[in-house]
Each structure stands twice: as C-alpha cells, then as structure tokens.
Amino acid sequence: MNGSAPQEVSGRPPSGRLVATLRARADQITVLLVLVVAWQVLSVAFGTYWIGSPVGVLTRVMAGIASGDLLRHAGITLSEAVAGFLIGAVPAATLPFALRRYPVVSAILDPFMVGGYGAPKLALAPLFILWFGIGIASKIALVAITVFFIVYFSAQAGVRALDIKLVQMAQVVGANERHLARHIIFPGAVPYIFTGFRIALPYAIGGAVIAELISSNRGLGYLIQLGAMNFDTTGVFVALVATTCIVFLGNWSVNALERRLLRWRPPSDVRMQAGS
Amino acid sequence: MALLEIRDLEKRFDGRSGHDAHWVIRGLSFTVKEGEFLTLIGPSGAGKTTLLNLIAQIDGASGGQVRFQSEIAPIGDPKALRPGLSCRIGYVTQEDNLLPWRTALENVLFPLEVQGRLDAEGRARADMLMRAAGLAGFEHHYPHELSGGMRKRAALIRTLVYDPPVILMDEPFGALDAQTRTQLQEDLLRLWNLGRKTILFVTHDIAEAIALGDRALVLSRAPTTIAGEHAITLPRPRDIRGIMTHPDFAALYQRIRAQLQ
Amino acid sequence: MTTQDSALDLAAAPLARPYRVALGRLGLALMLLIGWKVGADVAGPLYVADPLKVLWRIIADTPSGVLPRHVYVTLRLSVLGFAVGCFFGVALPFLLRRVPRFSDAIEPYIMASVGIPKYALVPLFILWFGIDDAPKLLLVGLLVFYPVFIAVFAGIRNVDRRLIDMARVVGASETRIAREVIWNSLMPFFFAALKIALPRAVSAAIIGEFLVGNEGLGFLIENSRQNFDTVGVFTGIVVATALVLLINAIVVAIDRRLNAWRPADREMEP
Numbered sequence: 001m002n003g004s005a006p007q008e009v010s011g012r013p014p015s016g017r018l019v020a021t022l023r024a025r026a027d028q029i030t031v032l033l034v035l036v037v038a039w040q041v042l043s044v045a046f047g048t049y050w051i052g053s054p055v056g057v058l059t060r061v062m063a064g065i066a067s068g069d070l071l072r073h074a075g076i077t078l079s080e081a082v083a084g085f086l087i088g089a090v091p092a093a094t095l096p097f098a099l100r101r102y103p104v105v106s107a108i109l110d111p112f113m114v115g116g117y118g119a120p121k122l123a124l125a126p127l128f129i130l131w132f133g134i135g136i137a138s139k140i141a142l143v144a145i146t147v148f149f150i151v152y153f154s155a156q157a158g159v160r161a162l163d164i165k166l167v168q169m170a171q172v173v174g175a176n177e178r179h180l181a182r183h184i185i186f187p188g189a190v191p192y193i194f195t196g197f198r199i200a201l202p203y204a205i206g207g208a209v210i211a212e213l214i215s216s217n218r219g220l221g222y223l224i225q226l227g228a229m230n231f232d233t234t235g236v237f238v239a240l241v242a243t244t245c246i247v248f249l250g251n252w253s254v255n256a257l258e259r260r261l262l263r264w265r266p267p268s269d270v271r272m273q274a275g276s
Numbered sequence: 277m278a279l280l281e282i283r284d285l286e287k288r289f290d291g292r293s294g295h296d297a298h299w300v301i302r303g304l305s306f307t308v309k310e311g312e313f314l315t316l317i318g319p320s321g322a323g324k325t326t327l328l329n330l331i332a333q334i335d336g337a338s339g340g341q342v343r344f345q346s347e348i349a350p351i352g353d354p355k356a357l358r359p360g361l362s363c364r365i366g367y368v369t370q371e372d373n374l375l376p377w378r379t380a381l382e383n384v385l386f387p388l389e390v391q392g393r394l395d396a397e398g399r400a401r402a403d404m405l406m407r408a409a410g411l412a413g414f415e416h417h418y419p420h421e422l423s424g425g426m427r428k429r430a431a432l433i434r435t436l437v438y439d440p441p442v443i444l445m446d447e448p449f450g451a452l453d454a455q456t457r458t459q460l461q462e463d464l465l466r467l468w469n470l471g472r473k474t475i476l477f478v479t480h481d482i483a484e485a486i487a488l489g490d491r492a493l494v495l496s497r498a499p500t501t502i503a504g505e506h507a508i509t510l511p512r513p514r515d516i517r518g519i520m521t522h523p524d525f526a527a528l529y530q531r532i533r534a535q536l537q
Numbered sequence: 538m539t540t541q542d543s544a545l546d547l548a549a550a551p552l553a554r555p556y557r558v559a560l561g562r563l564g565l566a567l568m569l570l571i572g573w574k575v576g577a578d579v580a581g582p583l584y585v586a587d588p589l590k591v592l593w594r595i596i597a598d599t600p601s602g603v604l605p606r607h608v609y610v611t612l613r614l615s616v617l618g619f620a621v622g623c624f625f626g627v628a629l630p631f632l633l634r635r636v637p638r639f640s641d642a643i644e645p646y647i648m649a650s651v652g653i654p655k656y657a658l659v660p661l662f663i664l665w666f667g668i669d670d671a672p673k674l675l676l677v678g679l680l681v682f683y684p685v686f687i688a689v690f691a692g693i694r695n696v697d698r699r700l701i702d703m704a705r706v707v708g709a710s711e712t713r714i715a716r717e718v719i720w721n722s723l724m725p726f727f728f729a730a731l732k733i734a735l736p737r738a739v740s741a742a743i744i745g746e747f748l749v750g751n752e753g754l755g756f757l758i759e760n761s762r763q764n765f766d767t768v769g770v771f772t773g774i775v776v777a778t779a780l781v782l783l784i785n786a787i788v789v790a791i792d793r794r795l796n797a798w799r800p801a802d803r804e805m806e807p
Contacts, residue, residue: 209654228661
C-alpha cells in the first residue's frame, strides 16, 4: 500500500513534480530532526531515568557492539527467530503439496487448521516455558508454531491457485505427477509462500521477544526486562533499537530473496501481492 | 494413408440440474492424412476447442472413437486418458500457456526436459527453432518481457521442438493484430515446411483457413458435425499476403462461407 | 469428465461425500483428545494436565466466579483498548488528510514504526505508567491502532479522485466530502481491518497480562505456571483459545451478514 495511487499526482509538469519530491524529502528530513531534538529535550526534562537521551542511547549502542554484548544478545534472539521460522515454515510450506492429491484428508484437517490459525498461539508462551525451560528451546517452539499456521494457509492458497491450463499443457508434452509438482505447481505457489513469509516475519520476531520477556536470561527481550527493572531506560531503548533492526534485517532479507527468486513475475502481479 | 481417424465422435455436457444436457459434438467423423495441413473452420460456439481437447485427450468423449495410426485412443474412460497420447499429439492452445517462471528458451526446452531428451541434439534443435522463429537474442527473457506475437512463436516452437507426428492448433493467432497475424502465418508455413508434420488447424477465419491448409473442413453449429469438405488447390509455397488475389480464392471463399450459414 | 478430475480433484470429491469428511473430523478430534489424555498419563501432571482435571477445574471455578472474573477482566481490557485503538486509527487519517504536506512528511516514520515489535514496549510502559491497566491498555490500543490506521489511510488514499472533485464542484464542504465520499469508499478496508483487530485485541490483552497485573486470563496462565499449577495453565489456555475462537466466529458471522455480496476470503493474520 505504500506510494500514492496514480490519482494523487495531478497534471503537473515534470519539473513541478521533481520540485514536489525534493520538497517532500526535505520535509521528511526536517521531521526527523524535529523528532530527535524533541527526544533530547524530553530526556533532559524528565531525566535519563525516565527517558534515555539519544546521545546516551547511541553511546550505549556503540559500546554494546564494541564489547560484543549487544551482538551476542541480538544473535540469540535472531537465532531463536530464524530457527523457529525454519522449523515452522518448512513443514507448513510442504504439507499443502503433499495433501494436494488427498482432498478428503485436506478437508478433514481444514477446521483444525483454521482453529489453530485463529487460536492465540502466543498465549502458549508460559506452557512452552514450562515444557522446555527458559532457554532458547521454548522460544523456538513458540515461533515455530506461530509461523506454521500462517505459512500453511499461504502455501495452501498457492497450491489451490493452480492454473489448470498450465497443467494440461504440461501433461500434453508428457509430464508425469512428479514433473507437475516440481515444474508447475511448486513455482506457481512460491509467490504465495513468500507472502506468507512476509506476514509471518513480525510474528516470528515478536514471539521470540515475548517469550524472552516472560522468562529468559539471554536475548534482547531479556535486556529489555533487565533495563526496565533497573530503571535503565537507556538500556531498554538500546535493546528496542536492536530489535527493530532485526525486524528490518528480516524484512530486507525476505524481500531480497523474493526479488531474486521471483524475477519472472510481471509487474502488475507484484503490485497486487505486495499490498498484503 | 490416414494418420488420424475420428469416428462418430460425441460429446455431451451435463447441465447443472442433470436434465439440461446438450450435445456439443455429435456424429463427427473425418480423417487426416499424414503430412497434411488440415484446417477446420467453424463459427463461435461450434465446440472447436472441445473437439481438439477430445483428440488431445485432455477431455473424455461421450462416445465415438479416435484412432491414431490404427491405435484406438481410450477417450471414453476419464481415468485412462493419456493427454497428448504419449507425446505423439502436440497441442498449441489459444492462450500461449508459457510457464511464467521460465525464460523463453527454458520454456522451449521444457518438453525435452520432461521427456528425458534434453541432450546436445535436443538443445541444438531448440536453438535452431529459436532462430527460425525470430527469437534469437531473447532466450533469457521471461514471458512477461516478450510481446504477444513473440510469446505465440515461443509456444509454437515449444511444440515443434519434440517433433510430434500430429500437431493440433486452436486459433493460435486469433488474439493478435492483423500485421502480426500475417507474419506468424508466414512463419508457421515456413516452419511447417521444415518437417511437413501433420497439422490440424482450427480457426474461424475463412481466409486464414484457405491460406494455410491443404484441405478445409467446415464445422456446423452445435451439435457440431462436419458440414462440408473442401480441397484447397492453391499452389505451395503459399503467398499469404497476396492470397486473396489468386483467381481460385474468391470462389472457394464463397463456397465455404455459404456452408457456414 | 476431464483429466482435471484425476490431476486436481480438490473441491469435487469431499463435497460429494460429506459424511466421510464429517466422520473423519470427528475421528480426528477424538484422537486428539485421547492423545491429550495419554500424554498426560505419560508425561506426568507437571508437564501435561489431565484433560478431565482441566474440565473439572473449569466446571468448579465457573459458578464460584473465579473464572468468569478473569474472562471479564481480559474482555474489558480488550474492548477498551480496541475502542481507543480504533478511534485513533480512524480519526488520525482523516485529520492527516487535511494537512497533506505534513502527512507526506511523517509517513515514512509511521511506516517504520510498524517494524517495532509492540510487545517489546510493554516493560517500558510498565516503567512509565505503573502496574495497573495503563500499560496493557496502551499495548492493546497500539496493536489495534496500526492495522486500522493503515487500512483507513490506504482507503482514503485510494478513493477515486474524480468522485471528490465532483463533490467539490457541486459545492460540498470538506467535512461533507469526508463523510459521504471517503467514508463509504473505505468501508470495506475498514471492516477488513476490524476483522483482524478484534481477535488481536484479546490476544494482546492476554499477553499483557503475562507481564503485569493480577487478574485476567493471561495472569491466570502465567501465574499458574509460576506456581507449577499445570492444570491452571491448561485451563487458562483452553478458556483463552475458546474465547478468541468464539470472537473470531462472531466477527466472521457479522461480516458475512453485512457483506453478503462479497466473496468470503480468509484473513491472513492470527
């Protein structure tokens, strides 16, 4: 949904549009400066206990990177998210393909999948901590189950969106079931699977952080809790910045991977799907 | 020698509530000789695509027989259908049906890949066909980067690359502008000349049917059957652009058009 | 009768034999319950609570008011947060519409803020606003705000410009335009966002209760865990899941009735 709809740009001459874009950029930079200055002012006004200052946060981030501490904790959260993502997404993406030939099984499973999808998975966090302890296993499990249902439905949509004419064409030139699955069904479903990845990503990272907030002794969620309990808002901000960076990193990775794998997509399809 | 024989072909579509069935094809019979370019002309709604789908074994028939070289195709039983009759019947459909995630060359190589014939000879043949179809230099383009005409040509040579003895073509040039269509018709005849395959070409355009074919069959409206047969004696190689000025053209055109009413 | 039947047959077969499917579902549900019981016997009461004990706890705690109280607290939190989030999510885009230059200037930052995991902010909220409902309310509000804001913002953007121009030409005021043209155009987007936001609000309330507070389903779950009361944990999870699924079902039913003319599609957000 980013970017203006074509209706927004009225019939200005090209030079007029360039000026408008430049002006918008300048505005955005102005806003950024205002935000940072306001942040600094608030920090001074309330005291750094309540609001860590931008300078303080920046210094602490750099110190954290230099000492390796911040990176270590970030690495733990990241690995929880990635491992959980893989464990959840791989079976979720493959199951609809396996079930394609067994529509009865698929129909039987459907309400359970819908229920699993609708149920609040993050509410299972304490249960997983009970089961797997406060180490990374419980976080990975939580992420995995959250990601699983999201990717399952995306992959299922992809398998069902199959263009029958392509299947018929392939059969006429001699493709068997294996060829169909590999060359027709799977490539057609990949864009849908990527949409599922994109949707699941914030839940993966969010799930890891939540589980860490509840009970953990490592990771960025742990740092946030630690900072909050010690009235160290600078520390909290640092961990928040790191968490947000991981989210952006994740988004960027998924987008980069998608651009590489889906070069073949006509631009109109890309625009339609990117809206999710 | 008849390569393909259609006998009393029938196709009925069941209506929604079961008592709305109507016959799309009934009592359709004709033969196709080896190396012949046979055109089938019919108005819209004459079940032309259905007919080709039956012959290619994509759909099952309600009755009748399709014989390929004296082998009877199992068209009555939906479970026993063998689309393409083990790669002996090629099918160029109305939409190009190129795989969007493969480049032009990869699309052309697809049948060879699937049939396990992707060797040096196959690749050389694909390259030759790409050049002959004017697609040289576009091998690594994706379908959405090609024009409509180029996609059609790619779809065409995708069928030619594995050399099926019979090729069905379903109004392949219908959706194109007149210029591109004429160009593609010339290309088609040129490519056909390379191997003189047997072609079954369906169209609603009488001029196209006369320009391309050795023989033209006229299809009636539903329930479709053969309404007439016309030998086309115009000399080969055909001059597509000037075909209408040939003395025999006008009379043939009128005869066929009369039958289509 | 086409090869589609053998190659694809997705929709046709199950519908042709509904009994098989219904029986299969029943069977699967039974197997899951039995599996739960077996799991409880095998893993021990610490790890897996006996389903019968969970049932008993639900039955025992309902008339006493303990369980309903937790449910009420969570729901109240969800509804309040939902209202706040919705209000700002709708009001802000309309206000921003009046100041397009400002709106364009802050848009990238709003979009960037979507990337901040809201749950991660809860300890900060607790620090700032205390241990009462405020931090949880803020969390729920934020989680509702974003999808609603984005939907309304995009909906306003995508309103057909010609309709607005036409309204201006016939002399409609800006408020009138907002009310008539824009509001109606963005209805579908808005409702789609609501469908997502309401179950989300309940989820968020529960998770907020993990971290702060002494009442509510989230508190029940987490507190039980800390006391090694596994039956309590399972009770809380079962009730919470049932609650969210119920709300989901209600939302879908309302949506279906309101938008009977639209093809139903599945929401891609848990």
